Amino acid sequence: MNRDGKSTSAADLWNRLEALEDEESGSEAFGLGDLSALRMMQRQHAEFHFVNARFTGALPERHAIGVREATAALGSLQDVLSEVGAVIMAQTPKRGPLPNEVLASTALRFSPQVMPGSVIFSLRPARETALVPVETTVLDTAISEVFDLFDQVERPVSSHGTLDSITGVLRRFGPRTARHLARFASTLRESDLNLDLGVARSGAKLQSSRISTAGAGFLRKLAKDATSRTDDVTIVGEVFNLGKDNKHKVDDVERGRIVITASDEVTDLLHTAFKQSPVSIEAKETQTVTAATGATTYAYEAVTARILKNDDL
Numbered sequence: 001m002n003r004d005g006k007s008t009s010a011a012d013l014w015n016r017l018e019a020l021e022d023e024e025s026g027s028e029a030f031g032l033g034d035l036s037a038l039r040m041m042q043r044q045h046a047e048f049h050f051v052n053a054r055f056t057g058a059l060p061e062r063h064a065i066g067v068r069e070a071t072a073a074l075g076s077l078q079d080v081l082s083e084v085g086a087v088i089m090a091q092t093p094k095r096g097p098l099p100n101e102v103l104a105s106t107a108l109r110f111s112p113q114v115m116p117g118s119v120i121f122s123l124r125p126a127r128e129t130a131l132v133p134v135e136t137t138v139l140d141t142a143i144s145e146v147f148d149l150f151d152q153v154e155r156p157v158s159s160h161g162t163l164d165s166i167t168g169v170l171r172r173f174g175p176r177t178a179r180h181l182a183r184f185a186s187t188l189r190e191s192d193l194n195l196d197l198g199v200a201r202s203g204a205k206l207q208s209s210r211i212s213t214a215g216a217g218f219l220r221k222l223a224k225d226a227t228s229r230t231d232d233v234t235i236v237g238e239v240f241n242l243g244k245d246n247k248h249k250v251d252d253v254e255r256g257r258i259v260i261t262a263s264d265e266v267t268d269l270l271h272t273a274f275k276q277s278p279v280s281i282e283a284k285e286t287q288t289v290t291a292a293t294g295a296t297t298y299a300y301e302a303v304t305a306r307i308l309k310n311d312d313l
Contacts, residue, residue, distance in 0.1 A: 049201045051108065051123040051143065053077070057213055058192035065119045069191045074110060074121060076184035077146075082106040083177035084142040092174060094255075095296045105138040143199060145169075147209035150197075153222075154215045163222070170226035175289040175296070178226035182291060185220035189213060228288040235260065235281040235300065236308070239274045242267070250281070255298075262302040273307045281305040 053074065055065050085106035086092040091099050107126035112119060125139055152166050170178055188195060192213050199207040211219065240257060241249040246267050251257050260283060262270065273279045286299045 049125060050199075052120055052196075052198045052200070053110075053123055054118050054120045054196040054198075055193050056118045056196070057194045059119065065193075066191075069187060069193065070112075070119070070121070072187040073184060073191075073193070073195065074123075076180050076187060078106075078108055079180035080146060080177060080184060081108070081139065081142045083180055084145055084173060085138045087173055087177065088138055088141050088145075092176065094298075102138075106142055108139075140199075140201075144207065147197065147207060149173075150209045150211045150215070150219075153219045154210060154212065166222055167226070170222060171229060173226075175227045175229050175287050176294075178223045179289045179291055179294060182220050182223035182227065185211075185216040185223060188216035189220055224291065227291060228286060230284050230286045233283055233285040233300075235283050235302075236278065238278050239270050242271060242274055250279070258298070258300055260300040260302050262305070266302045266305045269305050269307065276307075278308045279305055280308055 055070070055073070059065055082098055082103055083092070086098050086102045089102055089105070091102050093099070104127055108123040109126050110121045110123045112121050125137070127139075149166070149169050152169065170181070173181075187193075188211065193216075194210065194212045196210045197208065235250060235252045235255070235258070237250050237252040239248060240251050243249070246264070247259055247261050248267070248270055249257055250260055250270075260281065266281070270279065281302050282304045284301045284303065286301075288297050288299070289295070290297075
């Protein structure tokens with residue numbers, strides 16, 4: 001019965017739910033049952049916050065998914081969200097594990113359910129936060145940014161769009177995130193799976209995104225290329241050792257002792273400064289993350305250099 005005291009037929013209710021699905025879902029992450037339950041919880045002012053992750057594609061009989069495939073995909077997705085969270089918080093380490101605060105701020109817990117033709121995992125934030133009023137968390141922002149990336153990846157697959165925006169996002173995310181994205185995409189591509197994702201939160205609009213098997217193949221290639229990144233940096237410090245092959249050791253005030261390759265011209269200046277004066281070197285820093293182990297290496301190539309005087313210090 002509605003607010004006017006008139007009964008609502010099953011057909012009317014079905015039509016409203018279909019309209020709700022068209023209006024609010026926009027993906028396969030939420031079915032009619034989910035949307036009906038969400039609308040009911042909204043009316044009762046219930047608090048909720050979760051991500052639906054729905055796998056479709058080459059699922060075996062009885063709509064099951066292998067433990068390896070599920071844990072590899074969801075584990076890599078968790079790693080991606082944590083690395084993006086570290087970028088947002090400006091806490092990406094040069095090497096080693098992420099800070100505990102980043103891990104705690106982006107951690108998810110999941111529980112599975114089976115639907116016709118699919119397997120759905122409901123992911124919930126491990127850290128309890130106030131849901132009303134809605135406050136944007138690091139995890140929320142990380143999910144939104146990853147959704148934006150997936151949306152951009154799916155567009156070029158079908159419309160042959162430009163790659164500039166995607167490569168720009170991957171560059172900003174950095175090689176560490178790119179490694180996890182490549183592993184995540186490889187799992188979907190090799191297992192012939194699609195993944196629909198949707199975020200439901202009390203007091204907020206539904207968010208959704210999708211990465212298809214084809215899109216995963218496209219993302220995997222771009223992410224593998226992005227596991228190496230070159231940036232312009234300034235090295236300031238003392239020359240520790242001069243090598244015969246134009247590879248020298250410099251004690252940088254920020255990075256510690258590094259090995260840097262230099263031209264003959266820059267090498268001559270470093271010879272002059274050796275044990276005499278500190279130097280400032282404009283250089284190219286290339287960060288590379290090994291796909292198999294996650295080990296990070298840095299290579300430096302000097303572009304120009306100058307001797308620092310007392311006034312510069």
